[in-house]
Structures are given as structure tokens and as C-alpha cells.
Amino acid sequence: MRVVKVIAVGTIGFILGYSQWRFNHDGYSQQWKILPSPPAEVAELIPTGEPPLFIKTLDGKTYYLSYNYSEGWIQKSVPEELIYPFEVTKPCDFSFPEFSRFSNAPNDVINCVQEKTNYGDGYIKFAFIVDSTGNIWEWRHGITPKDITAMFCLPSSGLIIGLLVGFAFASMNNGKERA
Numbered sequence: 001m002r003v004v005k006v007i008a009v010g011t012i013g014f015i016l017g018y019s020q021w022r023f024n025h026d027g028y029s030q031q032w033k034i035l036p037s038p039p040a041e042v043a044e045l046i047p048t049g050e051p052p053l054f055i056k057t058l059d060g061k062t063y064y065l066s067y068n069y070s071e072g073w074i075q076k077s078v079p080e081e082l083i084y085p086f087e088v089t090k091p092c093d094f095s096f097p098e099f100s101r102f103s104n105a106p107n108d109v110i111n112c113v114q115e116k117t118n119y120g121d122g123y124i125k126f127a128f129i130v131d132s133t134g135n136i137w138e139w140r141h142g143i144t145p146k147d148i149t150a151m152f153c154l155p156s157s158g159l160i161i162g163l164l165v166g167f168a169f170a171s172m173n174n175g176k177e178r179a
Contacts, residue, residue, distance in 0.1 A: 006166035013162020017155040024150065027097045027125060027141030032104050035065060035136045036072050042130050046078055047115040049086035052126045054078050055136070089114040098127045098139040105139070108132040121145055 023029060040057035048054055054064045055073070063073040092099070092112035099105050111130040116123055122144040129137040 002170040005170050006163060009166030009169065010159055010163040013158040013160070013165070014155050015158070016162075017158020020158070021151055021154040025143070025147055027139075028100055028102045030098070030103070030139055030141045032098070032106065032129075032137045032139045035138050038134070038136060039063060039073050039075075041134060042111065042136065045090075045111055045113045045128050045130065045136075047086065047088045047090075047113050047126070047128075048078060049082050049084045049115070049117045052115060052117060052124075052140075053113075053128050053138075084117050084119060086115055086117040092127060092129075096127070098125075098141075103139070105129070106131045106135075106137055122147075 038055055038057065040059055040061070042055050043058045044056040046054040046056060046062065048064075051064050051067070054062050054076075056062050061075055062078055063075050065073055089096075090113045092109070092114050096114065097103070098114070106129055108131050109129050110132055113128050115126045115128075117126070122142060124140060124142040127139040131137065
């Protein structure tokens with residue numbers, strides 16, 4: 001019976017560690033943030049991979065957001081050739097992690113696009129929303145080789161901690177049975 005308890009608690013530790021890794025890996029822990037106000041009312045969100053987003057305003061002009069955000073939206077035409085391969089989901093698939101109950105996604109979505117930009121060693125997932133007040137929201141989550149380390153570390157740590165707790169419980173119960 002002692003071995004069964006140790007294995008059961010170890011398995012529970014492994015499952016908790018694996019669940020924590022999946023939660024982080026899938027992006028459930030990422031939050032939405034409001035981007036600087038666009039220069040005019042947004043007519044269209046245009047995903048481009050890198051930079052991740054251009055917007056087209058009602059007056060027909062296109063802009064992209066500078067990387068450091070301090071420059072704001074810069075007027076520029078959408079590039080003809082794109083640098084990195086990317087996938088687009090438009091309209092958004094609201095079953096994805098960025099729209100889970102754990103996120104702070106706005107409820108009043110007017111326009112939405114999701115994008116996954118592929119790099120040589122991973123990818124970045126983006127989602128952009130225009131809400132009813134004209135604010136643009138961004139969600140992003142990157143996957144890199146360091147995530148493979150976490151894939152092994154979190155479940156293994158959970159298993160080890162679970163086994164140690166299982167041994168401790170089994171030893172305590174074994175001492176009570178002898179008394």
C-alpha cells in the first residue's frame with residue numbers, strides 16, 4: 001500500500017507540473033495591453049508578420065507601430081515582400097488561449113486578427129483587437145527553444161516533489177501503523 005501511495009502522489013505531482021507547463025506554453029498567462037491611440041479611425045487590421053501589424057484608416061492611409069512605441073504610429077505603405085512566413089486567422093478564433101477566461105481580453109470586439117510569425121528557432125503568436133471605443137489591443141506570446149527546457153523541468157520537478165511528499169506521507173503513516 002505504501003508504494004501505491006508514493007506512486008499516486010508522484011503522478012499527481014507530474015500532472016500538476018505538466019499542467020503548469022501547458023498553461024504557460026499555450027499562452028494562458030499572457031495579458032492583453034492597449035497600444036497607443038491610432039492617428040485616425042481604423043478601417044482594417046493588416047497582419048504582415050514583421051512588423052506584426054499595419055493598420056489602414058478610414059482615410060485610406062496605412063501605418064505601423066514602431067517597436068519601441070515611443071514614436072507611435074508611423075505612416076508607411078504595406079511592404080510588398082514579407083520577411084518571415086506567417087499564418088493569419090481572420091476573423092479571430094475565440095476558442096484560442098488569448099480569449100480564455102484567464103485573459104483580460106476586451107468584450108466589445110469590432111475587428112480582430114490573429115497571426116503566428118515563424119522564425120528559425122520558434123514563433124510568436126499575436127492577436128490584435130479594435131474595440132468599440134477605437135482602442136487597439138495586442139496579445140503576444142513567443143515560443144523559443146528555452147520552452148523545451150521548461151517542458152522537461154516542470155513535469156520532472158512535479159514528479160520529484162510528488163515522490164518526496166509521497167515518501168513523507170508513507171513514512172508518517174508507516175510510523176502510525178507500528179505504534
